Amino acid sequence: MARNNVDVLIAGGGFAGLTLAIALRQALGPSFAVTVADPALGKTYAGDERASAIVAAVRRLFESIGVWERVEHEAQPMLDMVITDSRLEDAVRPTFLTFAGEVEPGEPFAHMIENVLLVDALTVKAREAGIDLRPTAVANFNKSSGSAQHIDVTLADGAALAPRLLVAADGARSGIRSRAGITTHGWDYGQSAVVINVAHERDHDGRAEEHFLPAGPFAILPLKGRRSSIVWTEPTAEAERIVALPDAEFHAALEQRFKLQLGEIKVLGPRRVHPLGFFVARSFIAERIALVGDAAHVIHPIAGQGLNMGLKDVAALAEVIVDAARLGLDFGAADALERYQRWRRFDTMAMGLATDGLNRLFSNRSDVLRVFRDIGLGLVDRLPALKHLFIREAAGLVGEVPKLLRGELL
Ligand SMILES: Cc1cc2nc3c(=O)[nH]c(=O)nc-3n(C[C@H](O)[C@H](O)[C@H](O)COP(=O)(O)OP(=O)(O)OC[C@H]3O[C@@H](n4cnc5c(N)ncnc54)[C@H](O)[C@@H]3O)c2cc1C
Secondary structure (H helix, E strand, C coil): CCCECCCEEEECCCHHHHHHHHHHHHHHCCCCCEEEECCCCCCCCCCCCCEEEEEHHHHHHHHHCCCHHHHHHHCEEECEEEEEECCCCCCCCCEEEEEECEEECCEECEEEEEHHHHHHHHHHHHHHCCCEEECCCEEEECCCCCCCCCCCEEECCCCEECCCEEEECCCCCCHHHHHCCCCEEEEEEEEEEEEEEEEECCCCCCEEEEEEECCEEEEEEEECCCEEEEEEEEEHHHHHHHHCCCHHHHHHHHHHHHCCCCCCEEEEEEEEEEEEEEEEECCCEECCEEECHHHCEECCHHHCCHHHHHHHHHHHHHHHHHHHHHCCCCCCCHHHHHHHHHHHHHHHHHHHHHHHHHHHHHCCCCHHHHHHHHHHHHHHHCCHHHHHHHHHHHCCCCCCCCHHHHCCCC
16 A cells, blocks of 8 residues: 655644644644644534633743634633632631732733634644644554654555654543553542533633632633633532532532622533543653653643643654754654653653642541641742742743743744
8 A cells, every 4th residue: 555654643633733733834844744633623522611721831832833813812811819728518718829820920820711712723723834634533553663764554544654753642542552552550530520611790800719629629710701611520420410410409509619709600501521530651652653642641630730731742742853853863763752751751740740639638528637738828828939939830831841832933
């Protein structure tokens, strides 16, 4: 069968895959052939009501690749954040920690935006940039031998490609990761997130709230207009019971957690449950293969960092590929891929374990732990320098930050 040579084949046209394709195209021009294959390409994520907090570093990346200007008017700046620690039945929730969220003057530490708007904008930009988009899956590949300069890949529509690098951006259940023999380590939380959007009577003024309740965090994240996205964590059986409740009972359970500070609330769209787990791939690379995004790691949404971590992978991998390609080196060879893995794997473990620790610290009913964590939160609240460092860390601006995340071109 005739094999079509491409430089990079990306499996998966979600946030991670499309962003990588656009960044490579922008840096290396049309002579560098990039193909994205995904059966879901061009289909709107109907019924996906999820929204994401895009941290400042990732917004800079979207700005650099010319996507932010297309969605900015739909994105809600997060201007401050309030954290409370209370029991469900408490009538008043004392505030333990507040963050006024600017990383630089005039630059909010995060924006909220609906996933579907961002993926649509990335797809349109990729199409305009002339990237080869194929609405089909990566079906199979032969493990490359060390001496080969490419990897043989077959798509579900029968096409055969021979890229120098295959990127697995095919999500948490990555078939490429398992076919490459890469195992993961991690665990299920036995928790699920009920995700809904609500409309409310009063303005949220760009304020995000995270209420640490014994069953798990209940986050209210501001969307454009008088709307908010709710990520409501419960033990899985309880989450499934809650979404199946009749409307009036569901509304009562929601109101007990949301309270009435924004006036009457109304649920918009469907209620969905997302099971939560934590895992990290034991390796981010294999022979001529690199894993990015959820294919490489999935973390608890408690700090809203999953997608942002995936885009850090993308920024680091893009930089590694571009640096090697400009020097005429083989960007799919082991030394280039090792550089990518060194850059990202430690940071990923650190963030994964930090979010895991946060979830364990807060999702429990121990009054002793509660006293200690509230003293801790109270102390942080009184130390502006420490708060500023936390904000910059959460915004993705601490450590060895790839160029795209600093807002620089490759
Ligand atoms: C409740 C919840 C709330 C969250 N909130 C936040 C937040 O506020 N901030 C944040 O940063 N993150 C958040 N996340 C995490 C974030 O949603 C994910 O990290 C992100 O969607 C992963 O993007 P991705 O491109 O890696 O994978 P995906 O979006 O899963 O894309 C994978 C793509 O691969 C395709 N595919 C699968 N198999 C193949 C194949 N064989 N060949 C080709 N294509 C294939 C699929 O069709 C899909 O389009 C949250 C997650 C949850 C569950």
